[in-house]
Amino acid sequence: DAGITQSPRHKVTETGTPVTLRCHQTENHRYMYWYRQDPGHGLRLIHYSYGVKDTDKGEVSDGYSVSRSKTEDFLLTLESATSSQTSVYFCAIRDRGAEKLLFGSGTQLSVL
Amino acid sequence: GESVGLHLPTLSVQEGDNSIINCAYSNSASDYFIWYKQESGKGPQFIIDIRSNMDKRQGQRVTVLLNKTVKHLSLQIAATQPGDSAVYFCADLNRGGGADGLTFGKGTHLIIQP
Secondary structure (H helix, E strand, O other): OOOEEEEOOEEEEOOOOOEEEEEEEOOOOOEEEEEEEEOOOEEEEEEEEEEOOEEEEOOOOOOEEEEEEEOOEEEEEEOOOOHHHOEEEEEEEEOOOOOOOEEOOOEEEEEO | OOOEEEOOOEEEEEOOOOEEEEEEEOOOOOOEEEEEEEOOOOOOEEEEEEEOOOOEEEOOOEEEEEEOOOOEEEEEEOOOOHHHOEEEEEEEEOHHHOOOOEEEOOOEEEEEEO
């Protein structure tokens, strides 16, 4: 998927535990995004980054934090996972000057 | 906020027929539109895009039509094949929305009947 690797692909965790999802790109694109996808809601933006150490909130950012210390890596952290955060998480990238997003393969997260 | 929506959640077509998937958008300031295909267990995959200064754009077996008057776009897939089975969703771009101006629809599930 367009030089984007998400890890892990699947994770099961318990309520209250911290979880970190990783997105790694080899495209050297400036913009990186984290979305969650849920039935009936489509893709909803959690956080995005417009450069190293430059991040901003999306529409569903509560309970999530992100970090981008290198161009190629964008981490999504759930400080204390809740069952409502059970979802499929997608990372996407976008090059400067381009409009379309390129998506990774997703991480299926289950919080029990 | 403004959103992109789809008319039908499921579309069933016969193999070999043409498929038409519709999408309505509400943001009149949107000037770029994109269609994605998502197969089960995979990430969304870019199909085709169109800018607001165009009414039609063709790709390989796919055509996107844009009607700005009624804020509607459609994706036409010619000679539908089993591999076309997927969820298709559109997105529109409002540049006033900052680094992320894309608004995604919820998707239409295209089912191919043999």
